[in-house]
Amino acid sequence: MKMPSKLILAGLTVVSTASGADLMVPGDAPSIQEAVNMAVDGDRVLVAPGVWNGWVNFRGRTITLESTDGPEATTIDATGFPTAVVIATGEGPSTTLRGFTLTGGNGGIDIEGVSCGGGLFIKQTSPIIDQCIITGNAAFIGGGVSVFEGSPVFTTVLVSGNTAELDGGGFRIHHFSYPSIMDCVITQNECGVFGGGIAYGNDSNGLIENCDISANSAGIRGGGIAKTCDCSNSSLTDTSLCLNIPDHILGTWNDQGGNELCPVCSSDVTADGMVSVDDILAIVSAWGGCVCVEDINGDSVVSTDDLLIVLADWGTCDGGD
Numbered sequence: 066m067k068m069p070s071k072l073i074l075a076g077l078t079v080v081s082t083a084s085g086a087d088l089m090v091p092g093d094a095p096s097i098q099e100a101v102n103m104a105v106d107g108d109r110v111l112v113a114p115g116v117w118n119g120w121v122n123f124r125g126r127t128i129t130l131e132s133t134d135g136p137e138a139t140t141i142d143a144t145g146f147p148t149a150v151v152i153a154t155g156e157g158p159s160t161t162l163r164g165f166t167l168t169g170g171n172g173g174i175d176i177e178g179v180s181c182g183g184g185l186f187i188k189q190t191s192p193i194i195d196q197c198i199i200t201g202n203a204a205f206i207g208g209g210v211s212v213f214e215g216s217p218v219f220t221t222v223l224v225s226g227n228t229a230e231l232d233g234g235g236f237r238i239h240h241f242s243y244p245s246i247m248d249c250v251i252t253q254n255e256c257g258v259f260g261g262g263i264a265y266g267n268d269s270n271g272l273i274e275n276c277d278i279s280a281n282s283a284g285i286r287g288g289g290i291a292k293t294c295d296c297s298n299s300s301l302t303d304t305s306l307c308l309n310i311p312d313h314i315l316g317t318w319n320d321q322g323g324n325e326l327c328p329v330c331s332s333d334v335t336a337d338g339m340v341s342v343d344d345i346l347a348i349v350s351a352w353g354g355c356v357c358v359e360d361i362n363g364d365s366v367v368s369t370d371d372l373l374i375v376l377a378d379w380g381t382c383d384g385g386d
Contacts, residue, residue, distance in 0.1 A: 182211030
């Protein structure tokens with residue numbers, strides 16, 4: 066299996082440079098949010114190891130917020146709050162979040178009547194998210210991360226164990242958003258409908274490069290990635306997709322080379338280990354326009370084409386990694 070060239074390591078020490086002042090937590094402020102409130106554009110907020118409870122809002126400041134000892138040692142725990150980190154007030158593109166575990170978000174930010182982004186919520190800005198772990202969060206869409214009208218850059222980020230009731234267990238990228246996701250691991254995220262790992266919607270796309278997208282699950286389609294909008298395609302390069310359920314990708318995408326998609330047994334729509342008459346009956350029951358597991362070839366229509374695929378794969382299901 067192809068793996069990213071950079072991996073998050075225990076004991077990672079974060080090192081960066083900043084042109085403004087350094088504010089230390091807890092030295093200069095007792096909490097991360099109080100230090101952010103004190104900061105001005107160009108400053109760096111440096112956070113000591115530990116579990117920091119509550120959520121953090123950048124409040125429009127173009128700053129660097131980073132830990133001194135990396136994500137394994139430094140956690141922002143949003144338990145009791147909607148999300149762990151909010152970057153949604155017009156922060157500049159050099160805004161950086163580096164070296165934290167984000168966890169405990171269970172409500173997300175309310176946008177258009179639904180909760181978005183249990184771990185990280187980004188709106189109308191394009192920050193850098195570097196060397197972070199986003200895990201154990203939930204929302205209606207975008208259990209781990211929600212990107213709304215933004216083009217952030219994610220580098221060396223682990224997004225794991227997040228859930229969404231609807232779309233985007235790991236990421237929900239929506240409303241004209243075009244992020245770059247590079248050297249990341251997206252694994253064991255779940256959603257109820259589309260895009261266990263990543264869900265694109267509302268005229269959004271982006272770049273996925275040198276990532277491992279594995280063991281994610283969706284209730285209907287797109288266990289790894291789902292594109293549920295009539296928009297341009299996301300581009301994948303040097304990326305591995307394996308063990309996603311019920312399939313790796315829903316919708317079209319740009320294959321830029323170097324990608325590895327492990328076999329899946331999409332013909333076994335009943336998931337009983339056999340491609341048989343039960344799968345034919347399931348397809349007939351779902352006949353017509355449908356974005357569903359019975360639409361094996363992903364053209365949004367359950368038709369004779371899907372039946373022919375079942376017949377060609379008849380017998381024991383031998384998909385998987």
